[in-house]
Amino acid sequence: MRMTEQRRAIRSAFKGAGRPLSPTEVLDLAGEEVPQLNLTTVYRNLKGMVEREELVQVPVPGQAVRYELAGLDHHHHFLCEGCDRVFDVPGCPGSIQRLTPVGFETTAHEVTLVGRCRVCA
Amino acid sequence: MRMTEQRRAIRSAFKGAGRPLSPTEVLDLAGEEVPQLNLTTVYRNLKGMVEREELVQVPVPGQAVRYELAGLDHHHHFLCEGCDRVFDVPGCPGSIQRLTPVGFETTAHEVTLVGRCRVCA
DNA sequence: TTAATTGCAAATGGTTTGCATTGTT
């Protein structure tokens, strides 16, 4: 794993954003530092960073997958219908597991709030 | 809005399944009744049924959208990692709105449990 | 009869892959 300019730019896009990013958002943000950045390269780097556990995927209902830095505390997400950006939401409504139907086994849960962010509200 | 054989079959696929269905699942299920059923027709009918509010979309994180009969009580969903089927989960952990960050407005929420269904567990 | 519905093929949008080229070490 070599350290290239584009990889550096992709990393710092996540550091700077502080919220989950879509591949296109990564291209736009990192592309300011490295204008020749290619979308294919973004996809390949995101994939590699997930395999190396630097990033995790953030599946968003009805939307393209986002990515965020790995190792954050358990939290959930907010999808803004105005700007399509995704934000982290600290905390978790406990008592989610107890919804599990009899005979089923729950290993994870996704909670996504949908609405308007501070800017769009 | 004319009543065709294929539309009838699509309707009854939902009645019979009792769980959210993907377009492909609809094709498979309704295709048993109407073998010449075409995937394009399924997509067009699903879209029409959503506009007419007979169905609602069920966005599943990281997966293709599912559809289910409209008008059900508020509930959530369970995604089985074994068979990729989606099931309804009655109930709702209250206290979800209180996760909303200051300045944000929450208008809806999605909760998806992920794990193994009764058959796959 | 005639307007809605269908089927097929082609277009689309997001993501992935093959392969030759470039860049780090």
Added chain:
DNA sequence: AACAATGCAAACCATTTGCAATTAA
């Protein structure tokens, strides 16, 4: 030099659309 990373074009997959043929009312 050796091999990982990149760029481009083509392949993919799910979904949508154009258009001519079919069918319910």
